Amino acid sequence: xxxxxxxxxxxxxxxxxxxxxxxxxxxxxxxxxxxxxxxxxxxxxxxxxxxxxxxxxxxxxxxxxxxxxxxxxxxxxxxxxxxxxxxxxxxxxxxxxxxxxxxxxxxxxxxxxxxxxxxxxxxxxxxxxxxxxxxxxxxxxxxxxxxxxxxxxxxxxxxxxxxxxxxxxxxxxxxxxxxxxxxxxxxxxxxxxxxxxxxxxxxxxxxxxxxxxxxxxxxxxxxxxxxxxxxxxxxxxxxxxxxxxxxxxxxxxxxxxxxxxxxxxxxxxxxxxxxxxxxxxxxxxxxxxxxxxxxxxxxxxxxxxxxxxxxxxxxxxxxxxxxxxxxxxxxxxxxxxxxxxxxxxxxxxxxxxxxxxxxxxxxxxxxxxxxxxxxxxxxxxxxxxxxxxxxxxxxxxxxxxxxxxxxxxxxxxxxxxxxxxxxxxxxxxxxxxxxxxxxxxxxxxxxxxxxxxxxxxxxxxxxxxxxxxxxxxxxxxxxxxxxxxxxxxxxxxxxxxxxxxxxxxxxxxxxxxxxxxxxxxxxxxxxxxxxxxxxxxxxxxxxxxxxxxxxxxxxxxxxxxxxxxxxxxxxxxxxxxxxxxxxxxxxxxxxxxxxxxxxxxxxxxxxxxxxxxxxxxxxxxxxx
Numbered sequence: 001x002x003x004x005x006x007x008x009x010x011x012x013x014x015x016x017x018x019x020x021x022x023x024x025x026x027x028x029x030x031x032x033x034x035x036x037x038x039x040x041x042x043x044x045x046x047x048x049x050x051x052x053x054x055x056x057x058x059x060x061x062x063x064x065x066x067x068x069x070x071x072x073x074x075x076x077x078x079x080x081x082x083x084x085x086x087x088x089x090x091x092x093x094x095x096x097x098x099x100x101x102x103x104x105x106x107x108x109x110x111x112x113x114x115x116x117x118x119x120x121x122x123x124x125x126x127x128x129x130x131x132x133x134x135x136x137x138x139x140x141x142x143x144x145x146x147x148x149x150x151x152x153x154x155x156x157x158x159x160x161x162x163x164x165x166x167x168x169x170x171x172x173x174x175x176x177x178x179x180x181x182x183x184x185x186x187x188x189x190x191x192x193x194x195x196x197x198x199x200x201x202x203x204x205x206x207x208x209x210x211x212x213x214x215x216x217x218x219x220x221x222x223x224x225x226x227x228x229x230x231x232x233x234x235x236x237x238x239x240x241x242x243x244x245x246x247x248x249x250x251x252x253x254x255x256x257x258x259x260x261x262x263x264x265x266x267x268x269x270x271x272x273x274x275x276x277x278x279x280x281x282x283x284x285x286x287x288x289x290x291x292x293x294x295x296x297x298x299x300x301x302x303x304x305x306x307x308x309x310x311x312x313x314x315x316x317x318x319x320x321x322x323x324x325x326x327x328x329x330x331x332x333x334x335x336x337x338x339x340x341x342x343x344x345x346x347x348x349x350x351x352x353x354x355x356x357x358x359x360x361x362x363x364x365x366x367x368x369x370x371x372x373x374x375x376x377x378x379x380x381x382x383x384x385x386x387x388x389x390x391x392x393x394x395x396x397x398x399x400x401x402x403x404x405x406x407x408x409x410x411x412x413x414x415x416x417x418x419x420x421x422x423x424x425x426x427x428x429x430x431x432x433x434x435x436x437x438x439x440x441x442x443x444x445x446x447x448x449x450x451x452x453x454x455x456x457x458x459x460x461x462x463x464x465x466x467x468x469x470x471x472x473x474x475x476x477x478x479x480x481x482x483x484x485x486x487x488x489x490x491x492x493x494x495x496x497x498x499x500x501x502x503x504x505x506x507x508x509x510x511x512x513x514x515x516x517x518x519x520x521x522x523x524x525x526x527x528x529x530x531x532x533x534x535x536x537x538x539x540x541x542x543x544x545x546x547x548x549x550x551x552x553x554x555x556x557x558x559x560x561x562x563x564x565x566x567x568x569x570x571x572x573x574x575x576x577x578x579x580x581x582x583x584x585x586x587x588x589x590x591x592x593x594x595x596x597x598x599x600x601x602x603x604x605x606x607x608x609x610x611x612x613x614x615x616x617x618x619x620x621x622x623x624x
Contacts, residue, residue: 035116037066037073037102037125039080045133049091053131056087066127070116077107077127088133092169092209094202095134102127137169140208144181147196147214160184169209174200181213183253191221191251191276191286221251224277224285226259230292234268238326241360242266251286261399263290266327266359270295297322305337305619307515308612310379310523313337331355338378351375367394369406381524381535382506386412392429404431408454416506417534423505427456437476441595442622444486445478456508464503470494470541474624483551490545490624495571501539509537512565513581515617516624517543519563519602520583522612527567528578533610538567542580545624549589557589557596561623582606585614595621 039057043050057080066076081100088096100107102125103115116125142163144153158164161184163177178195185193197214223245228236242262245255256274263272271293276286303315317333331354338349353373361368370391377384392406410425430453437446454468472492479485494510513535514523524535543565551557566573566580587600600617607613617623 034067035070035073035119035121035123035125037077037127039066039077040126040128041131042129043131043133045096045131046093046136049088049093049133049136052091053084053087056084057129066125070113073125073127074102074107074113074116077102080127081107081129084129084131088131090171092137092171093133093135094137094169094204095207097132097134098129099131100127100129135207137202137207137209139163139165139167139169140203140206140210141165142177143210143212144215145212147216153215153217155188156181156184163211169200169202174198174211177211178213181215185215185217186251186253188217189220189251190217192218192279194218219280219284221280222283222285223247223249223251223255224281224283224287226288226290228290228292231269231294233294233297233322233325234266234292234327235325238360239263241364244364247285248283256288258399259288259290263292266321267329268295268297268321268327269293295321303620306616307523307618308614308616310338310514312339314339327359329355329357347378349376349378351377361393365396368392369394369404377507379524380522381509381511381537382414382416384412384414384507386410386507390429400434400436402433402435404433405429412505412507414506417530417532421505422460423458423462424460425456425458425505427454429454437474442591443474443476443488444483445476447473447475449473458503458505462503464499466496466498466504466508468494468496468508485551486549488545488547488549488622488624490543492541492543492565494541496539497571498539501569501571504539506537510539510541510567511535511537512541512543512567515600515615515619517563518565518581518583519561519585519600519617519623520604520615521581521602522615525611526565526581528569529608529610535567536569538569539571540568540573542566542568542573544580547623549622551591555591557591559587559589559598559600561585561587561600561602563602579606583615587617589622598622 039061041054041057043053060080060083064076064079066073077100081098085098088098102112105112105115107127119125142158142161142165144156145151146153161177161180163173167173178198182193182195194216195213196216199212199214201210203210225247226240226243228239244258244262249255256276260272260274263269269292273291275289275291277288280286298318298320300316300318305313313335315333315335317331319329319331321327321329323330334350334352336348336350338347351373352375353371356370358368360366371389373388375386377386388408388410390406390408392404395403397403406429408427408429410423412423412425413420414423432451434449437443437448450472452468452470456466456468458464470492472490474488474490477487479487496504496510498504511524511527512518513521513526518526524537527538528536530536545561545563547559547561549557549559562582562584564580564582566578568574568578582605583602584605585600585602587598589596589598597620598618600623602615602617603613604611
């Protein structure tokens, strides 16, 4: 009997424990099965706003999924409805109506929570949001006045503000107009200008918004002294020569941006922070503090390229950015190319180069350049062994205009079709660049025009004289969202007036074809060929390129291109004698901080029997 009683007691204890475990497990199992909700959006009215609202709702669901317990789902629904309503008002739809319900109950009512809790946990809940955008309000008037006064502030170019009566009452446009107004005041010399208030009064009867900016211009300012700090490597006394204005000049924010450009272009600083003072000094001038962060003075780097017809190329360099304390740079580089294209290692090409630059030599904005190279160039048209030297100046006249002029000399042996000829060349090299592109590495808008002129004389037995003339234009059209879709075009024309075309060295002739010219054709072969299919070059050249560039995500991009061009035997192209070669293809881009890495596949559209069916090009930077 005692054993039986003890057994029954343990059975009762076990049952109680089991019930407790089941009771605890129930809530946890229900929590594991979180509720989910989805947004069902119906929009009538403005089609453009309808698309924006759908995109906004989709982004919300992606970033903050409606999941969790009933309260979490309801709070998520309320949050997305609030965000949609804010978007409508910010875009000027002040009469818009928004009805959000769950099972027919408004999400602001407690009954919506009860409806959610009554549903099975596994059921997905629809959050129905119905929006009628209504008409869009417009700007009725734009007033700009100083504090404590009702009269308008004089001297403001309203066209520069970008906001006028009749424009949509868009909050982003109003804020942008405020920033532009501040920029306009500073351009007029009011360095300490400030916007004290912004008033937007909406009239529902007229469906207009009256916008008032209360602006305090402050006194007219003049450019003050510049104080440099932070650098331990660059001579700050010398840096004063880089300041592009004098103390006492009229204040302009463009001059501060010019100062930033003068300093960053040296390549010796990781960061340039320009901090104007918060008040004028006793002379009515605005002092400027410039905080500099030094970059490593020495660095090394490597690069690689590939073209199906020219093979692999590898390059390495060493650079010193501040040789003597005034941002003098010395770059030593070496490269090996034409790898894997010949029958022996002797068929490879190489180059060793040294380049020295001295900024602000003799005059501010004028750089001294000295360059020397020893090279062996192996290309389809010839094999060239040469030693070259260049000395000259780069001159920056303005942010748009640049020029380069210098003296060059070359000693070369050039082999063509088994015949080697020696040349002793002297020449002048001049370049004028007009640049309105927004970037040097990856431009998305603007254009560039570049003109090159190079008169040469052969001091050897030939004694020939000729002049290389070439004009190249590039244009970049930003089609859609800034920087995402770009139509890039390039056109180039060159001619070489000479005593005798036959006296022009083969390396100084014009050629077309290859990764930077007409993709799909072998380098130098988009032009006249001899009986063995070797390029002859020409005394003139025409090239045209069209490329559509599309960014995909943050780091990738795709391109589609059509290239055309050819070299011609005479001083002027003769299209009836030799039609341009045309290539087309596709490419991908991987965007990095130092520029895009490109890989292109080009196909010749008017292929000759000697042309390969396609070409592959891999390198750093855009094609043009």
